[in-house]
Amino acid sequence: MRRKLVIGNWKMHGSNLLVQELLGSLKVGLDEAGNVEVGVCPTTLHLAAASETLIGSQIKLGAQNANAHTSGAFTGEVAAEMLPEYGVSYCLVGHSERRELFLEDDTQVAEKFASLQKAGLTPVLCVGESLDQREQESTEQVILAQVEAVLDKVGVQAFVNAVIAYEPIWAIGTGMTATPAQAQAVHELIRQHVAARDVGVAKNLRIIYGGSVKSSNAAELFGQADIDGGLVGGASLSAEEFIVICKSADSK
Numbered sequence: 001m002r003r004k005l006v007i008g009n010w011k012m013h014g015s016n017l018l019v020q021e022l023l024g025s026l027k028v029g030l031d032e033a034g035n036v037e038v039g040v041c042p043t044t045l046h047l048a049a050a051s052e053t054l055i056g057s058q059i060k061l062g063a064q065n066a067n068a069h070t071s072g073a074f075t076g077e078v079a080a081e082m083l084p085e086y087g088v089s090y091c092l093v094g095h096s097e098r099r100e101l102f103l104e105d106d107t108q109v110a111e112k113f114a115s116l117q118k119a120g121l122t123p124v125l126c127v128g129e130s131l132d133q134r135e136q137e138s139t140e141q142v143i144l145a146q147v148e149a150v151l152d153k154v155g156v157q158a159f160v161n162a163v164i165a166y167e168p169i170w171a172i173g174t175g176m177t178a179t180p181a182q183a184q185a186v187h188e189l190i191r192q193h194v195a196a197r198d199v200g201v202a203k204n205l206r207i208i209y210g211g212s213v214k215s216s217n218a219a220e221l222f223g224q225a226d227i228d229g230g231l232v233g234g235a236s237l238s239a240e241e242f243i244v245i246c247k248s249a250d251s252k
Helices: 016-029 044-053 096-101 106-118 131-135 139-154 156-161 180-195 199-204 218-222 239-250
Strands: 005-009 037-041 060-063 088-093 122-127 163-166 206-209 229-232
Touching (some): 037 088, 044 060, 106 156, 139 156, 163 180, 180 206, 218 229, 229 239
Parallel strands (some): 005 037, 060 088
C-alpha cells in the first residue's frame, strides 16, 4: 500500500513571520494526521528558519530547486549537496515554471534528478502538458517524453526513491482543475510506462497530482486508484486549507 503524500509548494512567497505562523499552525493541526506524509517547500532563503521551526514535527522539509553541479562559479545557485545540511528531504525538479520561465529542458531536468539522488535527497519529478498540447491530443507523448528522459539517465531503479508529480500546466494557478478521471488517466499512463521497465518499482511509485488542488476537490482526487496525494500550490499558504487537504489524503 502506497503511503499518501502531500507537499506544499510555497513558490516565491514567504517571510520569517510566515514560516513561524504557518508551520506553527501546521504542527498543531497535523499532529494527528494519521498515515499521510506531509512536506513543505519554502523558498531557499527560508529553509533554515523552516528547519528550526519544524524540530519535533513529522512534517518534512523540501526545496524548490537545486543546481546539477556540486559547486563552482554559478552565481545565485544552490547545489543539491548543500540542502541536507538544512534538514531537506525532498526537492522539486522539472516544475513547469522552471521549464517555461527558466527554459529548463528534459536533459537538464534529468541531470538535476541524478544530482539530487546523489546528494541523498528524494526528487519530486514534475511532468505536465500545456493546454495547447492537451487540445492537440499530445498529452501522452509529452508526459512520457518527460518521464523517459529521466529513466534513460538514471534507470528505473532510481524511482524506488523518487516521486512523480503530474501537474497539468493549464491547471496551475488558473482555478481550473483536471477532473478526477482526467488526472487518473494520466497517473495510470505514467505507472504503466514505468511498469514496462519494472512492475515492482511502478507498483510502489508514488505519483501525486498538482494543479489547483484545494480542500473542495482534494478528497475526490485522492480517491483515485493511481493518485497518491498532491503537490499543492496556493492552498498550501493557508494553514486551514492545507490541513483539510492533508487530512483528505489520510482518509483514503
